[in-house]
Every structure is written in C-alpha cells, then in structure tokens.
Amino acid sequence: MRTQVVIVGAGPAGLLLSHLLGLEGIDSVLLERQTAEYVQARIRAGILEAGTVELLRQTGLGERLDVEGMEHRGIYLQWPGNRHHIDFTGLIGRSVTVYGQTEVTKDLMAAREKAGRPAYYSAADVTLHDVAGKPYVTFVDSDGAARRIDADVVVGCDGFHGPSRSSIPSPQVWERTYPFAWLGVLADVAPSTDELIYAWHPDGFAMHSMRSPRVSRFYLQVAPDEDIAQWSDDRIWTALATRLGVDGWTLQTGTITEKSVLPMRSFVSTPMRHGNLYLAGDAAHIVPPTGAKGLNLAVADVSLLAAALTASLRGNGELADAYSETALRRVWRCTHFSWWMTSMLHRHGDDFDAQLQLSQLRRTVSSLPAMTELADNYAGLPL
Known part of the structure; x- marks a missing residue:
C-alpha cells in the first residue's frame, strides 16, 4: 500500500490530523495498537481552549460540541476561607468549553468513517523504517497479516510509549517529575x-x-x-x-x-522532526493536567502540522522546515503555565x-x- 501520510496513533491528535489533511485532499492512513472501542472509551481531558473550539467548528466538527459543550467564562481560585472568580471573558474576551476528550474522539471517528479514510486498529509490531529518506511502516494487522505502507511522510501521534519518538536519533529531553x-x-x-x-x-x-x-x-x-x-x-x-x-x-x-x-510530570523531547518523521502531542511533550493544556497542545501541534504538510507536499517546504521550532515555542509556554499552576496550587x-x-x-x-x-x-x- 502507498499513501501520502502515515499517522501512527489514532487518538484525538491522529484523528484530527487525518481529518484536516483530508479537507485539503491529502491522503493518509491511520495505525493504532488499541481497538477502536478502547480508543473511543478513554477518559481524558475535558477542557477545550477557545482556539480549539473554533478550529473544530470551522472544520465541520462542532455540531454536537455546540449542543452538549458547556461554555465557561472563567475559573475559581480558592484557599481556606476564600473563593475568587477569574472572569476570562471579561478580562480577555475568550472562554473555555467543557467537552470531554471521549466526545471529541467520537466526533472525529464519525467524520473519518463518513469520509471513508482508512484506519487499522489493533495493529501490532508497528515499526518505522528509513524515516530520514523514503519512509515506510510495517505492522501486523488485526487478522495477523504482515503489512507494509510506503509514504512521503510519517507522523507520530502515538504518545510517550509509541515507536515514533524512539525513531528520532539522539533527542534532547527535559523532564520534571x-x-x-x-x-x-x-x-x-x-x-x-x-x-x-x-x-x-x-x-x-x-x-x-x-x-x-x-x-x-x-x-x-x-x-x-x-x-x-x-x-x-x-x-x-x-x-x-x-x-x-x-x-x-x-x-x-x-x-x-x-x-x-x-x-504528574512535565516532559519535552526535541526535535519534533527528523527527516520525514514528525511528532505531535504526547509523543513529544507531556504536561501536568493542572493547566488543562494536554489535549489543546496536541490540537495546536496538529493544526500547525496540517498546514505545513499540505504546503510541503505541494512543493513548498518552508513551514515544514520550521515546524519543530515553531511548535516548541508554544510547547514551552504551555509547559511553563502548567508548571506555574501546579506549583502554586499543590x-x-x-x-x-x-x-x-x-x-x-x-x-x-x-x-x-x-x-x-x-x-x-x-x-x-x-x-
């Protein structure tokens, strides 16, 4: 099989990247080691930033979100005898929305099925090859058959323990437990x-x-x-x-x-690109959940990467060349904010x-x- 982009990991980051690329006419194949039922049932983050909400709406994924999402104008900060409201909307004109990651995943899976984009769940022994040159990925599908997919690009959205991060030679890692x-x-x-x-x-x-x-x-x-x-x-x-x-x-x-x-930990691994392999989401960075940044940071990576890959596959590699540096600026800002909230409140x-x-x-x-x-x-x- 051949495709333009192989996406390893079919959580929200991988599913959203496939969706965004599909809207631009870019073919992709998703690989996921878990079953579709397991992925859909995972309970994770539930706070969506204003930019995440707007992106989901703009790309046709906002129908259930607009009905079931709970908009919040701010948060309360509290210590014994004191509770104070921080009014986001009044201060900066933006809000956040409570809408669980499980719901985002359901919306993305429905969009994938409607568009007929291929995905292999329960994929075993996923291995990346020649990512610095002409990349391909081998794996064993759910029926036990060995498969190979050749691609122009491989994107790792497979989290901390997936094979993508380990395919980048000599990464520089920062970690706080x-x-x-x-x-x-x-x-x-x-x-x-x-x-x-x-x-x-x-x-x-x-x-x-x-x-x-x-x-x-x-x-x-x-x-x-x-x-x-x-x-x-x-x-x-x-x-x-x-x-x-x-x-x-x-x-x-x-x-x-x-x-x-x-x-609770902070983790950043750089670079987020090596040759024709790109990392997004937890494959490159993890933040403590205090600042509600994990899912939103993955969405920011994918939004940036979708535009970069679309331009690169059409002959303009400028955004792709800048992807790692550009993404990491936001990663470190969100890592700092998550550390600050965590250190102040625990x-x-x-x-x-x-x-x-x-x-x-x-x-x-x-x-x-x-x-x-x-x-x-x-x-x-x-x-």
Whole structure:
C-alpha cells in the first residue's frame, strides 16, 4: 500500500490530523495498537481552549460540541476561607468549553468513517523504517497479516510509549517529575459549581470539574504511590468536602463510577522532526493536567502540522522546515503555565513554601495584570 501520510496513533491528535489533511485532499492512513472501542472509551481531558473550539467548528466538527459543550467564562481560585472568580471573558474576551476528550474522539471517528479514510486498529509490531529518506511502516494487522505502507511522510501521534519518538536519533529531553499525583474521580451527580474550582488546602490540592450537567469530575492531591484501595467513597467525599468547602456552599454527592491515580510530570523531547518523521502531542511533550493544556497542545501541534504538510507536499517546504521550532515555542509556554499552576496550587515543601503559595494566590486574584495573564494562558494562545 502507498499513501501520502502515515499517522501512527489514532487518538484525538491522529484523528484530527487525518481529518484536516483530508479537507485539503491529502491522503493518509491511520495505525493504532488499541481497538477502536478502547480508543473511543478513554477518559481524558475535558477542557477545550477557545482556539480549539473554533478550529473544530470551522472544520465541520462542532455540531454536537455546540449542543452538549458547556461554555465557561472563567475559573475559581480558592484557599481556606476564600473563593475568587477569574472572569476570562471579561478580562480577555475568550472562554473555555467543557467537552470531554471521549466526545471529541467520537466526533472525529464519525467524520473519518463518513469520509471513508482508512484506519487499522489493533495493529501490532508497528515499526518505522528509513524515516530520514523514503519512509515506510510495517505492522501486523488485526487478522495477523504482515503489512507494509510506503509514504512521503510519517507522523507520530502515538504518545510517550509509541515507536515514533524512539525513531528520532539522539533527542534532547527535559523532564520534571512532581512529588504528588491526582486521585481522579468521576461521579453521577450534577456539578455543585457553575465554574471549575481550583483549591489550595493544607491537606492538599482539590479540584471540582464536570463532564456534563449530570456528571461531575473531581481531583484530590495524593502521593504518587497512593493505594487507591484505601480510598473508599466516604473517604473521598469527606476529603473533597473539606478541601473544597467554604461558608454557604454545599458539595453534592452521588455515585462514584470511576477512580484512578494520575501521575504528574512535565516532559519535552526535541526535535519534533527528523527527516520525514514528525511528532505531535504526547509523543513529544507531556504536561501536568493542572493547566488543562494536554489535549489543546496536541490540537495546536496538529493544526500547525496540517498546514505545513499540505504546503510541503505541494512543493513548498518552508513551514515544514520550521515546524519543530515553531511548535516548541508554544510547547514551552504551555509547559511553563502548567508548571506555574501546579506549583502554586499543590501542597509541597514546608510551611515557608505554603506561605509563598498563598502570597501568589492573593496576588493573582487581586492584580488585574496577574488575572489577565492567567486568563490569557488558560483560555489559550491563538492557533
């Protein structure tokens, strides 16, 4: 088989890249080691930046988003006895939208099927060859047959553990592992807040998010090696009520349907291009989820890369040559913002560190420039 672009990884980044290329008449084939059902069911990020929302709308993917997405004008920052609203729309004229990654994936899969773009799920032994010259990819399909696809370009959207990143020789890597994790909880209960709550507390960070008008998402700061079996439903609700509590506000409880421990780290690998191999999303960078940047950063990579590849395959390689450097400028800005939010809100260090965090929180909610800086980064830089 031959195609113009082989995309390794059929999560949101790979699916969106295939969709954007298809709109420009560029052929692509998707390879994914998991089943389609597994990919569609993965629960990940749920906050879409303004630019992400606009891109999905402009490319025909906004129908369900406009009906089911929950627009949010800002967030609450909180510490004991204090809860303050940061009004993104009032400060910068942009908002964010709560719309789960599972829903984005469903929309992208439906668009792929409608367009008839080929994809191989349950692909095993995916191996990249001659990426610096005339690239091709070999794999074993779901029926056990060995296959080969020749292409002009290979794009790795296959995450940290996929084969694409390891195909770039001698990468430079930066990494920060944080001394805490999140206990993530999904519950069948209507949100107890109109906007997301980010709460600093002496017992550890807590967050109240949501997935729909009927489903809420919560996070609690825990140790990286936390035993999830020690967290009963009652213990979770008690901890959330304590860390999120303020006078005159009540946390509504319900049936907990999912619990998981999420590690916290920052990771950047450069370059994001080697020959005819390009990386996008988690294959090149990972951010802690505090700043809601993971999915949005992957979308920014793919938006940039789709334009670059379209121009390159038509004879103009200028954007493709600049892809890695251009993408990394945004990657490092988002990495810094995610580090800043994480460092400010998570209890770590000693009491001296705690006072520094509280000082930063007071400054952030009382200074117009500080609030504007938070809003501008959280709602998203222009694509």
